[in-house]
Amino acid sequence: MSSSEKKTPILVAGAGSGIGKSVLENLDMLGKDAIGISRTGVVRDVKSSFEFGKNYQCNLSRTSEVPEFVSSLQKQFHSLSGVYFTFGSGLFKPVDQITLEEWNAHFVLNLNSLFVLTKEILPLLKPGAFLCYLSSTAGYQGFPESTAYCASRHAIAGFAKALREELKPKGIRVITVYPGAVYTEIWKGREGFDQDDMIPVDDFGKWLATLSTLPDAVYPDEIRLLPRKGIL
Numbered sequence: 665m666s667s668s669e670k671k672t673p674i675l676v677a678g679a680g681s682g683i684g685k686s687v688l689e690n691l692d693m694l695g696k697d698a699i700g701i702s703r704t705g706v707v708r709d710v711k712s713s714f715e716f717g718k719n720y721q722c723n724l725s726r727t728s729e730v731p732e733f734v735s736s737l738q739k740q741f742h743s744l745s746g747v748y749f750t751f752g753s754g755l756f757k758p759v760d761q762i763t764l765e766e767w768n769a770h771f772v773l774n775l776n777s778l779f780v781l782t783k784e785i786l787p788l789l790k791p792g793a794f795l796c797y798l799s800s801t802a803g804y805q806g807f808p809e810s811t812a813y814c815a816s817r818h819a820i821a822g823f824a825k826a827l828r829e830e831l832k833p834k835g836i837r838v839i840t841v842y843p844g845a846v847y848t849e850i851w852k853g854r855e856g857f858d859q860d861d862m863i864p865v866d867d868f869g870k871w872l873a874t875l876s877t878l879p880d881a882v883y884p885d886e887i888r889l890l891p892r893k894g895i896l
């Protein structure tokens with residue numbers, strides 16, 4: 665077995681910007697071997713190996729790209745020690761202004777891709793590995809002009825709750841984080857919110873990355889995290 669095959673990296677799905685980008689950087693600072701994926705990642709030359717700390721291109725909305733990416737990962741690594749699901753998008757409009765196309769595209773990225781990626785990476789997970797999903801305060805509470813977002817965040821929370829029970833016998837930990845406002849692209853252009861009331865993205869990324877340092881026998885399940893002002 666080559667030295668690369670013995671490594672068990674962490675995958676950050678959605679490392680192009682915001683929370684995921686910060687998690688990838690902070691994992692690197694913690695000395696963890698981690699690889700990112702997102703639409704804006706670098707295109708990997710099929711003959712070269714994955715390099716830790718880099719974000720590679722994969723459009724998770726094109727669900728057919730997911731098995732392709734996972735099989736390329738499997739050629740280099742036998743297992744992963746964890747996966748952060750930090751990709752996603754917002755859709756903030758009154759319900760009567762959301763088109764079916766927008767609704768469907770939101771669910772393809774935020775839910776279908778999450779399901780497909782989870783399913784594909786399962787064979788790479790050994791006892792002690794973790795899966796970390798990001799829900800939101802919108803995953804346990806309703807907000808106006810947020811029907812699609814609240815529905816997808818509640819769905820992620822439900823998916824993760826069921827998966828946790830399914831994977832417990834295998835020793836695979838499923839963690840759901842419900843963050844309050846973290847200042848990223850998702851908030852830009854939304855009126856009535858102040859950046860100063862939100863958690864700076866690097867503070868959040870720094871904390872999220874530390875979940876990868878927990879001992880295997882510690883099973884965090886549901887974690888709510890808010891800025892000082894609480895729910896905005």
Ligand SMILES: NC(=O)c1ccc[n+]([C@@H]2O[C@H](COP(=O)([O-])OP(=O)(O)OC[C@H]3O[C@@H](n4cnc5c(N)ncnc54)[C@H](OP(=O)(O)O)[C@@H]3O)[C@@H](O)[C@H]2O)c1
Nearest residue numbers: 678680681682683702703704724725751752800845846848
């Ligand atoms: N910020 C908050 O206050 C907050 C609170 C609770 C939950 N969340 C959740 O956290 C997640 C990340 O949000 P964020 O605030 O960090 O927003 P963001 O900066 O917009 O990040 C979105 C991430 O998803 C990736 N992405 C988007 N479409 C993709 C696609 N088709 N394929 C692959 N990757 C894709 C982006 O990278 P590319 O652009 O390179 O594709 C980026 O890394 C979202 O699911 C959001 O709902 C955020």
